[in-house]
Amino acid sequence: METTAFQKIHTKVDQITKATCSLHATGVGNEEMALVNDRLAQVVKIEGDLVTLQIFSGTEGIPTNAEVVFLGHAPQLAVGDELAGRFFNAYGQPIDGGPEIDGKLIEIGGPSVNPVRRKQPSELIATGIAGIDLNNTLVTGQKIPFFADPDQPYNQVMAMVALRAKADKIILGGMGITNDDYLFFKNLFENAGAIDRIISFVNTTENPPVERLLVPDMALSAAEYFAVEKNQNVLVLLTDMTLYADALSIVSNRMDQIPSKDSMPGSLYSDLAKLYEKAVQFPDGGSITIIAVTTLSGGDITHAIPDNTGYITEGQLFLRKETDIGKVIIDPFRSLSRLKQLVIGKKTREDHPQVMNAAIRLYADAANAKTKIENGFDLTDYDKRTMSFAKDYANELLAIDINIEIDTMIDTAWKLFDKYFSHAETGIKAELVEKYGKQIK
Amino acid sequence: MATTGKVVGIISNLVVVKVSGPVSQNEICYINHDAVKLMAEVIRIGSENAYIQVFESTRGLKTGTPVEFTGHMLEATLGPGILSKNFDGLQHDLDKMEGVFLQKGDYTHPLEVDKDWSFKPLAKVGDEVEAGSWLGEVTENWIAHKIMVPFKFKGDFKVKKIVVAGDYKIEDTIAILEDEDGNEHEVSMIQKWPVKVPIKTYKNKPRPAKFLETGIRVIDSFTPIVEGGTGFIPGPFGTGKTVLQHALSKQADADMIVVAACGERANEVVEIFAEFPELDDPRTGRKLMERTTIIANTSNMPVAAREASVYTAMTIAEYYRSMGLKILLLADSTSRWAQALREMSNRMEELPGPDAFPMDLPAIISNFYSRAGFVNLNNGETGSVTFIGTVSPAGGNLKEPVTEATKKAARCFYALSQNRADSKRYPAIDAVESYSKYLEYPEYVDYVSKAISPKWVDNILEARNILVRGRETYEQINILGDDGVPIHYHETFWKSEVIDFVILQQDAFDKIDASTPIERQQYMLEKVLNINNTKFAFEHFEEVNPYFKKIINVLKQMNYSEFESEQFKKFEKELGEIINEKAVVETKQI
Ligand SMILES: Nc1ncnc2c1ncn2[C@@H]1O[C@H](COP(=O)(O)OP(=O)(O)O)[C@@H](O)[C@H]1O
Numbered sequence A: 001m002e003t004t005a006f007q008k009i010h011t012k013v014d015q016i017t018k019a020t021c022s023l024h025a026t027g028v029g030n031e032e033m034a035l036v037n038d039r040l041a042q043v044v045k046i047e048g049d050l051v052t053l054q055i056f057s058g059t060e061g062i063p064t065n066a067e068v069v070f071l072g073h074a075p076q077l078a079v080g081d082e083l084a085g086r087f088f089n090a091y092g093q094p095i096d097g098g099p100e101i102d103g104k105l106i107e108i109g110g111p112s113v114n115p116v117r118r119k120q121p122s123e124l125i126a127t128g129i130a131g132i133d134l135n136n137t138l139v140t141g142q143k144i145p146f147f148a149d150p151d152q153p154y155n156q157v158m159a160m161v162a163l164r165a166k167a168d169k170i171i172l173g174g175m176g177i178t179n180d181d182y183l184f185f186k187n188l189f190e191n192a193g194a195i196d197r198i199i200s201f202v203n204t205t206e207n208p209p210v211e212r213l214l215v216p217d218m219a220l221s222a223a224e225y226f227a228v229e230k231n232q233n234v235l236v237l238l239t240d241m242t243l244y245a246d247a248l249s250i251v252s253n254r255m256d257q258i259p260s261k262d263s264m265p266g267s268l269y270s271d272l273a274k275l276y277e278k279a280v281q282f283p284d285g286g287s288i289t290i291i292a293v294t295t296l297s298g299g300d301i302t303h304a305i306p307d308n309t310g311y312i313t314e315g316q317l318f319l320r321k322e323t324d325i326g327k328v329i330i331d332p333f334r335s336l337s338r339l340k341q342l343v344i345g346k347k348t349r350e351d352h353p354q355v356m357n358a359a360i361r362l363y364a365d366a367a368n369a370k371t372k373i374e375n376g377f378d379l380t381d382y383d384k385r386t387m388s389f390a391k392d393y394a395n396e397l398l399a400i401d402i403n404i405e406i407d408t409m410i411d412t413a414w415k416l417f418d419k420y421f422s423h424a425e426t427g428i429k430a431e432l433v434e435k436y437g438k439q440i441k
Numbered sequence B: 001m002a003t004t005g006k007v008v009g010i011i012s013n014l015v016v017v018k019v020s021g022p023v024s025q026n027e028i029c030y031i032n033h034d035a036v037k038l039m040a041e042v043i044r045i046g047s048e049n050a051y052i053q054v055f056e057s058t059r060g061l062k063t064g065t066p067v068e069f070t071g072h073m074l075e076a077t078l079g080p081g082i083l084s085k086n087f088d089g090l091q092h093d094l095d096k097m098e099g100v101f102l103q104k105g106d107y108t109h110p111l112e113v114d115k116d117w118s119f120k121p122l123a124k125v126g127d128e129v130e131a132g133s134w135l136g137e138v139t140e141n142w143i144a145h146k147i148m149v150p151f152k153f154k155g156d157f158k159v160k161k162i163v164v165a166g167d168y169k170i171e172d173t174i175a176i177l178e179d180e181d182g183n184e185h186e187v188s189m190i191q192k193w194p195v196k197v198p199i200k201t202y203k204n205k206p207r208p209a210k211f212l213e214t215g216i217r218v219i220d221s222f223t224p225i226v227e228g229g230t231g232f233i234p235g236p237f238g239t240g241k242t243v244l245q246h247a248l249s250k251q252a253d254a255d256m257i258v259v260a261a262c263g264e265r266a267n268e269v270v271e272i273f274a275e276f277p278e279l280d281d282p283r284t285g286r287k288l289m290e291r292t293t294i295i296a297n298t299s300n301m302p303v304a305a306r307e308a309s310v311y312t313a314m315t316i317a318e319y320y321r322s323m324g325l326k327i328l329l330l331a332d333s334t335s336r337w338a339q340a341l342r343e344m345s346n347r348m349e350e351l352p353g354p355d356a357f358p359m360d361l362p363a364i365i366s367n368f369y370s371r372a373g374f375v376n377l378n379n380g381e382t383g384s385v386t387f388i389g390t391v392s393p394a395g396g397n398l399k400e401p402v403t404e405a406t407k408k409a410a411r412c413f414y415a416l417s418q419n420r421a422d423s424k425r426y427p428a429i430d431a432v433e434s435y436s437k438y439l440e441y442p443e444y445v446d447y448v449s450k451a452i453s454p455k456w457v458d459n460i461l462e463a464r465n466i467l468v469r470g471r472e473t474y475e476q477i478n479i480l481g482d483d484g485v486p487i488h489y490h491e492t493f494w495k496s497e498v499i500d501f502v503i504l505q506q507d508a509f510d511k512i513d514a515s516t517p518i519e520r521q522q523y524m525l526e527k528v529l530n531i532n533n534t535k536f537a538f539e540h541f542e543e544v545n546p547y548f549k550k551i552i553n554v555l556k557q558m559n560y561s562e563f564e565s566e567q568f569k570k571f572e573k574e575l576g577e578i579i580n581e582k583a584v585v586e587t588k589q590i
């Protein structure tokens, strides 16, 4: 990054900690960017004329006579149509060997949408995966994470969903992803012939962790540009938000803030909400949908990161290996799409909601039957039927390798009800059974 | 002269200001930043410096920036035009703001200064009045909005002059009052009141006892709320707090609903914006939005204004209560407000209490809840503010400071259970864990025996017992196995399931099932209690489950049908037949 001639160069740094340095300077704005010996930094605290800068790549080797130049602006991104198909680092600089973007400069992390100007999300996103479309239907303008243990194929599922969704742009924000995963996304997007629709901001495990704090805002600001100025439907993929939150805790810890639960900063909820709430349906047709990944440790969703995330996002998609069928499924119990009500039975067939609920209830009964076996009890006839149903249901509907139309999903569920249960056992409204499930006794 | 100051320190939205003169705690000030004014509140005062929390992003703010103090605390503007509005946490009218994005310092007027209101005097010259006395009224949507003597007026006044009926604007003088010293005071249709101070212009606050109907069966029947009561809904994410609050705001029997969307999702407020202007209020036949005011400070809006938003909402509710109205105030979620307090307290490096929350959190919460209540006004009329807040416990664990502090302050406890939500037993209120202290009030028991039925409270206690027994029996069956227990254990368990499926569970998204009037609740409760009192003859435990599933299924079909319609009666008849199949003694009433 170039410095312009009139900028004042400071050469005396007073204090240096692991993440920050402080110096005397005046006329500096809060959250302003600076260069400290050419490393990018940002103002995080001003006390009188003592200014504290957070250096994104760390302070190793920074001397007390480092050259400090204030850049006069908050973090920025150059935007324009040329962003499409390009790969950038956390600062928005190209990492694909291509030219710098010669577009308009916008500040990232800008203002929020006035809630009265938002439109209610209403466009269904079909993914072909029944665990999503049937049980946890997604809608444009929604924000939803995958909750998954690190050994689950979350990046693969997310990429598949992204490619099947009919988005105008897909913006990948990679935080602390491995170089292998970065190459996976790159190859997949190129081979799918989708590269022109894709923009990536990537911080890999090879980059300093604090840098990744910039990635979501970069991705979301680019998304806002396309959604607001071009009225496009933009899908933003953020992986892995747990590593993002870890970077937040590193910073707050180094700044001696009092940690709250699980060593996370007390502001974690607000920090995450500010990002996720960028998901929106704009009045003029554009939209931003966010699909994120929050990795869990040992499936623990009470940890502060997934817990705060769950309070913010509009549901979560839980990946779990179903041992009975040896496949990864979208767990119907712990997964939820809060916006599904807006489309199911309205944009989809009217029996969708009841069929979905009935199947999940019967699947729950099968789980109870399994517990009975574990406790060494005999199974009733009903228990046995639910267990057979559960196996078919997992295979034909919950597994992530499904790719069918929503009507087919609903018909498949009816077929399974018919095979194993009576009408009363499904508990579905009589008029719907009449109309869609005639075979059932 | 007003005190001024200069910015000397910035840590996120906590700004340190060196001041030129006196400032007071909670005083409002404005930072003159790049031609926009950023609103802020004093939250701590040192020897030379005031610490202020800014209700905006402080990006780009520099030291040396001038600050003006206003001499007053955060105030709400009270007057006709509040109903149906969408405000931000500081009562700025969101609809008046320009553009899609919120702009820093875009502070719009909460009301319409140019609008004519048709004023009708209620007081006459010579009347003795005091703060809160009704001077006149205007019709706001359908409410007779009382124009009152400003709450800030202390002492006794005499009406010196009052305007004749006619059209006036909110800032026009509608009356002149004379105080005891003979000074004259002009009164318009608007007044200001500091939001953190309760409005107390009523005679007294008796214990609340009047049943407040919500149409939600598990609440009305098992854990009733009363006019002027308090309740809270703690629950892990996804267990149905917001759906429950929305149902309350649509269905509750109140004159006005104030919804404080505090630090939660913007799309949930959008849902209200989109639906309420379309949905009918069954009591008045008007649109729901006509009785609703929304205070939206969603999670992406300025954190410091979250705290303000619940106080703004409470002040508006108290204002309308002073007009003799029945107000329901809902806040989702009070935990977000507590978290905002925590963020500031941490930035000020205060000594933290449990989970890093400020030490005085319990006092703050209980003070807030104590502002709700049923009041007798000085003119003999009554009014109420019923408050129900949600709590979002970290990790779903109810042993955390906000839940514990709220439990001490609120009289109804609606515990949402993760298990019930996971198995889609909505609303996921655990009827056994939850409680309403009002059920123990003799005044309440008295009231409902007259208003609903003399047997009502006994019936509820009986149903509750059945649930408890069902739960115990279920544990026994799990320990001993299906065939390790006598058949009647299965029967007991399934009878409690009937209550669960038919009374407790309710589909918030079904047009008919969503709201159940109390007569219908009473009818259905008697029906399931009769089933419970019926003895059935089973040969084998395997018969029990399918048999009761049939019963539940038919009862649910009744829930989905219009009350007492052909269809309803058809299912009811079918139910009678199923019961007669296995009933030991014929039960005629069913
Ligand atoms: N009474 C209900 N009937 C049907 N579904 C419900 C009900 N209550 C909650 N749900 C389901 O649970 C989801 C989460 O509910 P919500 O109120 O948003 O939870 P919370 O506010 O506790 O996080 C809803 O989107 C809906 O799918």
Ligand SMILES: [Mg+2]
Residues within 6 Å of the ligand: B241, B242, B243, B264, B332
């Ligand atoms: Mg909620």
